[in-house]
Amino acid sequence: MRVYSNVIPYMEYRRRTVLRAGAAGVATAVAGCLGRGENDGEASVVGEELALATTTSTYDTGLLDEINAAFQERFGTPVAPNAQGTGQAIESARNGNADVILVHARSQEDEFMRDGYGVNRRGLMFNDFVVVGPSDDPAGVSDADQATAAFDTVANAEATFVSRGDDSGTHSKEEAIWAEAGAEPGDEWYQELGQGMGDTLNHASEAGAYTLADRGTFLSMRDNVDLEIHLQGPIEGGPELLANPYGIMAVNPEVHSNVNYQLAMAYIGFFTSPEGQELIEGYTSEGEQLFYPEALSEDPQFQQYVPEGWQSESSDE
Known part of the structure; x- marks a missing residue:
């Protein structure tokens, strides 16, 4: 378990030249991850390397x-893995420098899919966002019951607020809350870092500031920062505006012929399989669950996301 963040410096992934397993072989491997025994005829893709563009929170x-x-x-x-903000992860995939992406900003994911860069998106897991700050809560954020009210309280008090400012899923959510609150953050009390979640939490702790954090990263770091949750997300009965779903999708091999689509689908298959979902559910920090599996739910959405207008004219005949 990491207790502080050292974000991987932004850089484009340079894939290694490797021998690739055939599609049939990887299909066998995917079938294996969905329930076969350990040695029940599974194919191997030894020698491959999967390029994953993902968020700093994961x-x-x-x-x-x-x-x-x-x-493995x-x-x-x-x-x-190349851990960046969601915006940078998606841009990396658009440039063909990832086989699969795991991010948490649905509007950006939808745009990526509509533009044809991604295929086979799956809802993977979720947690939520929380508003954290110094224990003495100088702005009185704990009196708010909505995210917009919490942000308004910070702005009115001109209490120090630290923003990731990095086009990540967390930053996108923060901007959406400010917009819904009708507030424009600025002046000296508002600080944009351009850093990942862990570094942002460390900075907020040192500055005695408020920030918006995903629950998973905050819980994994709480013993190392002097911050408390002042507004919970929906997991603990807070507002739905603070929901934080994660999606996973393969990069479209029709756009970038160099991507390893079969291996990407093996990874998606494993992550959304009973084994992968159980690993998500069982992953905790000091007994508290950090993420909640979504691919295997009481009301599963098995239909893959398909962009509007995908159907060709010939298919209507």
Whole structure:
């Protein structure tokens, strides 16, 4: 378990030249991850390396360490994660420098899919956002019951607020809350860092400031920062505006022929399988669950996301 954040410096992933397993072989491996026994004829993709563009929250919490180790043990192939803000992760995938992306900003995900860069999106898991700040709560945020009211309270008090400012899913959510609150943050009390979640929490702790954080990263770091939750998200009965769903999708091989689509789908298949979902559910920090599996739910959405207008004219005949 990581206890502080060292965000991987932004850089484009440079994929290694490797021998690729055939599609049939990886399909067998995917079938294996969905329920076959350990040695029941599973294909191997040893020698491959999966390029994953993802968010700092999945990396900082340590969840990816556990998922990727289990994936490598099953398939014999390592995962190379590049942890960035969601905007940077999506841009990296648009440039063909990732095989699969795992992010948490649905509007940006939908645009990525509509533009044809992604295929086979799956709802993977969720947690929520929380508003955190110094224990003495100088702005009185704990009296608010809505995210917009909490932000208004900070703005009216001109209490120091630290923003990630990095086009991440968390930053996008923060901007949406400010917009809904009808407030424009600025002046000296509002600080944009351009950093990941862990670094933002560390800075807020040192500055005695408020910030918006995903629950998973905050819980994994809470023993190392002097911050408390002052407004809970929907997991603890707070406003739905603070919901934080994660999606996973493969990069479209029709756009970038260099991506490893079969291996990407093996990873998606593993992450959304009973084994992958159980790993998500069982991943905790000091007994508290950090993420909640969504691919296997009481009301599952099995239909993949398909952009509007995908159907060709010939298919209507």
